Amino acid sequence: MKGEKMDYIIEVRNKGEAHAGAKAPDDIAEICRRRGMKSFVIPPMPFDKNLFYRQFVLLIESIKVWIHIAKTVKNGDRVIWQHPAPGVRYANRFIPWIKKRKKVEFIALIHDLETLRDGIGQQRKSTAIIADLKLLPRFDYVISHNKFMSEYLHSIGISSEKIVNLEIFDYLYNEPVPEIIRNNGKKVIVAGNLTREKSGYVYKLKELNVDMCLYGVNYEGDIPDDIYKGAFSPDELIQHLEGNFGLVWDGTSVEKCTGNTGAYLKYNNPHKTSLYLAANLPVIIWSQAAMADFVKRNNIGIVIDDLHHLSESLKGVSEKDYQEMQQNVRMIGKKIRQGYYFNTALDALK
Template identity: 35%
Template sequence: MICYLSRNYRGVDNAGNKAKTDIEQIMEAHGFRNVGLKQTRYTNVAVAFCFTLFSVLKSFFSLRKGDVLVLQYPLKKYYAFVCNMAHLRGCKVITLIHDLGSFRRKKLTIPQEIARLNHSDCIIVHSESMKDWLLEKGIKAKLQVLEIFDYLSETQSSASDALPQSPCRVLFVGGLSSKNNEFLYKLGNNVPRSYEIVLYGSGFEPERLHQDKVDYKGFVSSDQLIASAKGEYGVVWYGSSLEGGCGVLGEYLQYNAPHKMSLYIRCGLPVIIWEKAGLASFVKKNNIGICVASLSELEEIFSKIDTDQYQEMKKNVLVISERLSQGFYCFKAIQQACADLGVKIG
């Protein structure tokens, strides 16, 4: 039996928790068995801690010999314990990575994280570049590539059949503080330009703009955004610079699969992404956007994309969006990981 371990999630407006609860929903829909307690969303820290602890303990008694347990990583202090417990019960462990603590948050050293992940039998990573990075650092577990995170929502995009507008509108959704995304203010102050910038999120610092040259929409829920987003492109970018790969978050883009890219696609928008990003090859392969070395290239690139080229990208985006809405990529990756372990599902 393929199993998973549910826990408490403190708020699904957080992109990471949205991704995790979506994956639980996908696994449940495919008949995977929850060996923990039922998923909850308590916001009280003490209650959340106790619930997750009891869910972990329950899993020890629920697992049976021959089961395959799918874990979502990080699982904080419980991860190694759950893996060891599963192996003790005669089970295999598949780990789906959401975040690498040693890379972005620096809460673990690289050797510590590799040692922790090596408790798994197979690991689902975001991209080929993340796979290569883990192999270089000494990972021993089998590896499969997710490609992109699914994004569940019953809301339909209002932009799915819209024709491109002139001037072109470029959207960014997420944290808007200059601490992590200084590039937004450099892009906003880069005037004159032929395209508009539309911002959704919190932490906006209007005083950092020399002129009122962006359209700030505030924070909206993901479902509301899918239903109402108006624009031509979504920007998948982080860091301090218009050049790709700057800063810790910018460099991390070389390996990870940002959840915001899935959200843009569900909004029906082609994407703009750094040419060396982990998902750049996915964008190129599926022709769902443009890959650039620097955001300063946008002016020239937009002038060369005609309506037919844009409509082709838009059509391809809608194909991927439908897959994301059905949990296609998560289930495929788990199928492949199970096959690596000699287990057939689906």
Template identity: 30%
Template sequence: MNKVYIARNYRSKFDAAGKAKMDCETILQNNGWKNIGLKQTWIANSILGTLISVFSVTLGILRLKKGSTLCLQYPFHKFYGYCLWGAKLKKCDVLTIVHDVRSLKGKYGFSEKEIAILNQSDKLIVHNDKMRAWFEQQNIKPQLANIEAFDYLHTDQPQAVRTPINVEQIRVVFAGNMGPFIYELDHLERGNFKFDLYGVGFDASKIHDRENTRLDYKGCFPADKVIDCIDGDFGLVWYGNSLDSCDGETGQYLQYNNPHKLSLYLLCEMPIIIWDKAAMADFVETAGIGFKVSSLKEIKQRLSELTPEQIAQMKANVLKVKADLQTGQYLSRALKALNC
């Protein structure tokens, strides 16, 4: 089988949004897939970056040999349809790695067009059982496999600090865009925990009581540096406005997608606290790498009940999953499940 993919330009080597796709290209190469486009680049200028991607895709289609298997990553904006056209023209099979499904993001509504586009693939790698079931309800035609968790390629740095847990003050980390619920965390009943925040959008003026806040903003770091900067005990996967549920479009999407944030936490060697309706909640519990809650108001009791032995076991389980994530094993297994 002639297995190929087409590398593209990404806005930055340090952009969290593009890291999952960049990592997928590397993992494909490690599994014997060949890049038939230009080399992967990281140029921030949108016009120049788009031109590079145009040339890369066009070169890839010209180089594409009849009967090959072409791996695409979705969404690929204006280029996905172009690649499909080239693949079908040369009678190639198409494997698509699905990163985002616009139809599941609420604000876009259900799109028959999106399903029709993805139906042109021969095989799809989707996030998890929940997303797979949704696709099956839409009568999707391609063969499906789950990635289970998105890999996060990284080499541990010796300067990374991992402070042993202090059960008297457990550090719960939230990394990413600061949603409205962040400032409500101060309203939780006090316990043996605090919140360390990493990312963009933090507004100290929204803190209700600066003298007694449990929020500690640590700053914002590039995607390839943040793993070595985060030093915490548990990673929080939560979105929206409320402490009681992950509401809004982002919260609803959490019921289907694999947040890259979860993989980031695991590489930081932290067990996970996750909304119980999130698609990844079962993965967290089955792997023994954290616990799920229906409301953030449950955190105080859940953390207070954990014994040092239970926390040590969670962290040991985290290290096992981390080893697979940082070496690309999850995508590799999905490829093998589809005989790719």
């Protein structure tokens, strides 16, 4: 119908990989499609090519997408940007240009804030400053991870009236979830990027007498197959998980979360938390992580200061405690699998 308002999603096409990096934005795009939104597509970037070629492709594709957006949208339409997406410099120029000409609302859904990570390279830092400090304030609304990230956004000049908290990422999953066989088990699952730089703590868990299973890419250890289970795509992983709890931790230390990825847990919603809950698994999470508040409030796991205390904490979970946790996890897991949290955040912007 002519004149009818339309919502759009700027979709970044990803190549299938055995980690959650593509799962979150793909799920956001799918939820938007289910709501009847149309897509503007940024194609996959040729990361296997040299820098000059990548930048040239990014220039051409970004200009094509933004010209298409400018020609398509009309007064009253809304456009969702998944932040950060390729081409933040072009978005930073085109969004205000479009807003001057049409009454279009732009909404940013934050996946990551690179300005909160220490130790990134100079080029990435320059891009992060443009993305977070210049581009984000241009949006009419920003969907933040949680109250801690929202406080940071407010500190860089984004009005709290423009911010909505997501609470937790969804993890779309349409297959039956395998039943967890408890048998008073205490097996801990670690899923994600297992490189020593990001997850060095994993290689020290054996010393802590913890029964565990590892899943993910970049495994760098020498652990038997009964512990390391391999890498699977995000859509296949739930069917392969074997354990009773999912661990959310980052860095090289077992005493606290360290490094740029560890400190980042104080602000972000790790996608692995959503994976575990979608699989109906209670979580174990660092006490200083932003998501610890969500875990405690909903009684869906254990909050811990130091992994040296993990074995003792697991022993303290009675069968009754575990059943109560899992009952709560099932309720939240169902919402996560159906896209409840992003839908709720979008509905709050109406």
